[in-house]
Amino acid sequence: MIELENVSKSFTLHNQGSAVIPVMERVNLTVGAGECVGLVGASGAGKSTLMRLIYGNYLAAAGRVMVGDLDVAQAAPRHIIARRRETLGYVSQFLRVVPRVAALDVVAEPLLAVGTPLEAARDKAASLLAQLNIPERLWSLSPTTFSGGEQRVNIARGFAYAYPALLLDEPTASLDAKNPRHGADPG
Amino acid sequence: MIKEVGAQDMTPLLQVNSLTKMYGARIGCKDVSFDLYPGEVMGIVGESGSGKSTLLNAMAGYHAPDQGEVIFDTRADGPQDTLKMSEPERRMLGRTDWAFVHQPARDGLxxxxxxxxxxxxxxxxxxxxxxxxxxxxxxxxxxxxxxxxxxxxxxxxxxxxxxxxxxxxxxxxxxxPRLVFMDEPTGGLDVSVQARLLDLLRGLGREMGLSAIIVTHDLAVVRLLADRLMVMKDGHEVESGLTDQVLDDPQHAYTQLLVSSVLQV
The missing domain is CATH 1.10.8 (Helicase, Ruva Protein; domain 3)
Incomplete structure (x- = not known):
């Protein structure tokens, strides 16, 4: 499903004396369909960078980043976007959406993107928000307006469409001790 | 379900080849080339004077470019260079398959x-x-x-x-229309109005499967609207790619400067 071959990544800061920050070198990783792999390491070890390389958000300096049969390190934007829409989901602790859009619609959006009818998409979104312990009166509000909203809505959004592969980057990092359990067991 | 698109099975909706527009000796835009595929939304960003609006106007046929091709996949006759079309043909295209959203809005009303x-x-x-x-x-x-x-x-x-x-x-x-050109679609609007408009444009784009080219200086706007991004400076393309990749992992010095200059709220 996901296969990294000799992947290297460094950042060149052109406006800061062209400093080169090496982040990872010759990383290999194979994740088969149905496998659940955990990445652990200290801050700065490159966990998030690895996830972003797989998602195509960072550009690999060398190596191959295969998601299915697509090399994300080389692919045209439209092919990466199709992969993200249909195959590869990504949940982080940050949410980037249009301001003031209702939480329910933020969660339903990935389903609409694959052609799910509006009613069905909203029903699925509602059941996910309920599972994540978000009271119904908050569903019409923007996720940024209520406590833990961004993280929980982000998780719901990540699970709305049944992606064959999902990248989870500290998705429960800023939730309290009671809420992560709801996040960890979305059914 | 939207089908996964293979690498070879699609004709670009628009092919821009070596498009150049000069203002006397001064460069408007130079040697810009890209393919836009059906359903793609491309953002063009850069500072004032970077040539992004000149490029948009040259593509849309408002300013005659000095050199290059703008090939559109027409419904009737397949790919045609719009710069070689007769004036009535081009005007018809402008009323049917092409649309241009001007800034300010009164210029387009x-x-x-x-x-x-x-x-x-x-x-x-x-x-x-x-x-x-x-x-x-x-x-x-x-x-x-x-x-x-x-x-x-x-x-x-x-x-x-x-x-x-x-x-x-x-x-x-x-x-x-199948292709929409937009010049600063959220320019001059209050931020509260901008958000609503962005949501509307995203919804309409998705429902209609629109292809669009959006010129803006606002990086937050392209992040939310555009699939891919072209960064321009002094009339030249300096970098292009997947929108979030260009913004989060910019490769070119100028793009790094642009991204790091955005004020945080």
């Missing part, structure tokens, strides 16, 4: 004609249906851009900036 008339005009220009049907479609489109149909007989001069922009979008999309 007829201020002395009612809101309904502004929307109906494009339908009539393509030999549209009879009056009742045109009015019904105009009312439908006012609803889609969230303008009450009680305003159908009002002139756009009585509308707020945000409403004028939404009306301009309705006027442009009513004929079901």
């Amino acid at each position: 007829r201020m002395s004609v009612s809101a309904g008339g502004n929307i109906g005009e494009r339908l009539m220009a393509v030999g549209g249906p009879h009056y009742g049907e045109i009015r019904a479609q105009a009312a439908d489109w006012l609803g889609r851009v969230e303008i009450s149909d009680s305003r159908i007989d009002d002139r756009p001069s009585a509308f707020s900036g945000g409403m004028q922009q939404r009306l301009q979008i309705a006027r442009n999309l009513v004929t079901g």
